[in-house]
Amino acid sequence: MNKIFYLCFLWPAAFTFAQSASEEDIQIFKEQGFIRYSDLGAKGDGTTDDIDAIAATHDLANQHGLQVKADAGATYYISGKDRTVVVRTDTDFGSASFIIDDTQVENHKAYVFLINSSLQLFKPVGISTLKKNQKKIDLSFPQPCLITVTNSERKHYIRFGRNQNQGSAQTDVFIVSKDGIVDTNTPIIWDFDQITDITALPIDEENLSITGGRFTTIANQAESQYNYHVRGFGIWRSNVVIENLEHRITGEGDHGAPYRGFIHVSDSANVTVKDYILTGHKTYETIGAAGLPVSMGTYDISLTQALNVSFINCSQTNDIRDTRYWGIMGSNYCKNLVLDHCTFSRFDAHKGVANATIKNSTLGHMGINAIGTGTFTVENTTIYSRRFFNLRADYGSTWQGDLFIRDCVFVPTLSENSSPVLVRGSQGLRAPDFSGRQLCML
Secondary structure (H helix, E strand, C coil): CCCCCCCEECCCCCCCCCCCCCHHHHHHHHHHCEEEHHHHCCCCEEEEECHHHHHHHHHHHHHHCCEEECCCCCEEEECCCCCCEEECCCEEEEEEEEEEECCCCCCCCCCCEEEECCCCEECCCCCCCECCCCCECCCCCCCCEEEEEEEEEEEECCCCCCCCCCCEEEEEEEEECCCCEECCCCCCCCCECCCCEEEEEECCCCCEEEEEEEEEEECCCCCCCCCCECCCEEEECCCEEEECCEEEEECCCCCCCCECCCEEEEEEEEEEEECCEECCCECCEEECCCCCEEECCCCCEEEEEEEEEEEECCEECCCCCCCCECCCEEEEEEEEEEEECCEEEEEEEEEEEEEEEEECCEEEEEEEEEEEEEEEEEECCEEEECEEEEECHHHCCEEEEEEEEECCEEEECCECCECCEEEEECCCCCCCEECCCCEEEC
């Protein structure tokens, strides 16, 4: 078997900042096993900017493997300063509140909290092609890894309509074992005649736990253009559990830039979000790529190149049938997504999902929107929308696999110009392709 050769670099890069802590203090922290934000100067009074103290606390915790705890009852104000808090240890936000002020943001592309791994991304050498459903690649790895492959010479997901584009580079994400065996739950779904880029990110063995916290975003007042803000949690680590977190939004006016997601899971596997209360963003309009007005997608959850992600017992604060607020989630290049006991305004997969399950849930005015492959199962779920299942026409109305609908309730929202549709595939842009083995409604 070929041995692997690779170049290593930090992913993503982390900037270290720490206020002074004596060796005696550090020893006390080690003995108790955790550190609080107030230990490094956070005021928690709701007006003092605590971002530097919060970042310093996590920097010290990351260095010494300590849990981080917020101070009970504190309210931490976080300004728009260009500063990201890097989280690599278990964190308990408890009953604390966080005010994230986006009215004057220095860098809208910077997360407030970045949950990442101390393990390093690397580039495997020796793989030039891949085949759909290939069982093994002829390399060994230091441990199980998340593999991302790209062929920039081939385009997929060419989009039509008002947000038209020329497509995206062929991309796939899957998990391999130390011996290069492809995880059967994350199969390779494309033939790659050539590979222009490949990366491997080792998968952390232990779960990282993030729990508690009441977060309020004071919404940005930027121009209504596609200038996505990511002012929340970036998850760039595998095996993460997020529980009992709340996110609310205030200060939305008659204009604003869209949000990528208060929780944005990217290049990760095995992420579970439980008992999460989130909020839909107000919908604003701009001019799309076709030169015509469009409503901008804006999200409180987004997923990119993420595998095995589950949302359990999650809900949103605003009415899922209120069309003033955009659909709560969006995803691209994902596999094995699950909604279980969730109340959301929609489920959406733009650039394909491979296998998805929605069960014991309620979806609102935007219903289910998806293209992709594999098995899509909807069971014991109620949907309030014009369409129960919408094969996205702007991406070709394609599902290559099976769709199962079991024990569901469809409550269509009707108007003079619409009628209820169970499964929609539009002929208006391109011919729909439902090339699955079966469409089953039980």
